[in-house]
Amino acid sequence: MRTRSLALGVVVVLGVIALIPPARGEQRIADHDFIGADRCRTCHVEAYRVWERSAHARAFQSLSARDQKDPRCQSCHTMVPADLGAGLLGVQCESCHGAGRYYSVEWVMRDDELRAQVAFDPGGVKACVRCHTDSSPSLSPFVVEDKLRLIQHWPDRPAKAKP
Ligand code: HEC
Ligand code: HEC
Ligand code: HEC
Ligand code: HEC
Numbered sequence: 001m002r003t004r005s006l007a008l009g010v011v012v013v014l015g016v017i018a019l020i021p022p023a024r025g026e027q028r029i030a031d032h033d034f035i036g037a038d039r040c041r042t043c044h045v046e047a048y049r050v051w052e053r054s055a056h057a058r059a060f061q062s063l064s065a066r067d068q069k070d071p072r073c074q075s076c077h078t079m080v081p082a083d084l085g086a087g088l089l090g091v092q093c094e095s096c097h098g099a100g101r102y103y104s105v106e107w108v109m110r111d112d113e114l115r116a117q118v119a120f121d122p123g124g125v126k127a128c129v130r131c132h133t134d135s136s137p138s139l140s141p142f143v144v145e146d147k148l149r150l151i152q153h154w155p156d157r158p159a160k161a162k163p
Contacts, residue, residue, distance in 0.1 A: 033099035033119065034080050036087040040100065043109075047093075050153035056091035076131040096127040 037057075041048035051057055059077045060068060067073045074081035079095050080088040094100050102108065102118035109115055121127065125144045132142040 032080060032083070033101035034083075034088055034092075034094050035100045035104060036094075037092045038087055039104060040093045043106070044093075047153040050151075051093065054151055056095070056151070059091045060089040076136070091131070095131075096123050097121050 037048060037051065055062075063070075063073055063077055068077075068084075071081060077091070078084065078089050079092045080086070098119040098121040100119075103115040103120040108118065109120075125148075128142070128144065128147065132138070132147070
């Protein structure tokens with residue numbers, strides 16, 4: 001009887017500890033599911049090369065030093081505002097394809113159904129219009145077909161992505 005209530009006590013204490021949220025401002029790379037473009041590059045060399053030269057890759061650098069600290073600008077110009085020192089700057093692969101911690105393992109990547117269950121997004125226009133809104137400073141309207149062509153990092157074929 002004694003041991004049982006002792007065990008119960010331990011369980012309760014552990015439960016309470018698990019419920020305590022981490023202190024604000026302490027978010028580290030391990031606390032979210034983004035792994036960064038360098039990791040995607042290990043298997044997607046070509047896609048990485050195209051992306052690396054794109055405006056998306058430079059989206060954080062093109063802000064002034066002051067604006068880089070402004071949460072209003074960070075939301076679209078970098079992938080993980082809480083983690084500015086960890087190779088997650090700019091608009092990276094996972095800004096469009098979903099946080100990669102769980103799907104980036106090869107056997108998951110090869111399994112359409114499984115990867116869809118762990119945040120993988122094959123890429124599509126739904127991702128674009130989260131940031132390319134009416135208020136973003138563009139000289140031309142966001143015509144999806146044209147803009148997709150400008151970021152093409154996949155082999156030529158009819159576009160899968162439909163609005
Ligand atoms: C360990 C190797 C590996 C890593 C790391 C990896 N992938 Fe993949 N990925 C693959 C393989 C293999 C396929 C091909 C699956 C197939 O053809 O069925 C794939 C397919 C894809 C596809 C195409 C899916 C489709 O339906 O055509 C996208 C998009 C993708 N990966 C994005 C990423 C992103 C973003 C990352 C980084 C977060 C990443 N991958 C990391 C191996 C990897
Ligand atoms: C809703 C998403 C969003 C927010 C928030 C946002 N931007 Fe942008 N920004 C964009 C997009 C999308 C583009 C690219 C537009 C295009 O060229 O089609 C862009 C482009 C820019 C460019 C031009 C980059 C270049 O090299 O041509 C600058 C500079 C810029 N933004 C600054 C800012 C600043 C400063 C803030 C904060 C006050 C901010 N942005 C907030 C989405 C956003
Ligand atoms: C701005 C959004 C965006 C970014 C950033 C982005 N992708 Fe994509 N990606 C897409 C879209 C959209 C498609 C699908 C286009 C289509 O099929 O019409 C795609 C397709 C792919 C494919 C499929 C290729 C195939 O053979 O079907 C791979 C692999 C891929 N992306 C990997 C990456 C990697 C790796 C990165 C980073 C280095 C990256 N993507 C960055 C939007 C993005
Ligand atoms: C996380 C926010 C975000 C997402 C998602 C996003 N973009 Fe962007 N995009 C930006 C920002 C910010 C810039 C400006 C980068 C700079 O120059 O500083 C930009 C620039 C561009 C540019 C270069 C400017 C131009 O008009 O020629 C193209 C093309 C583009 N995006 C296409 C796309 C497409 C297509 C998608 C969806 C598949 C997409 N973007 C998704 C934020 C985003």
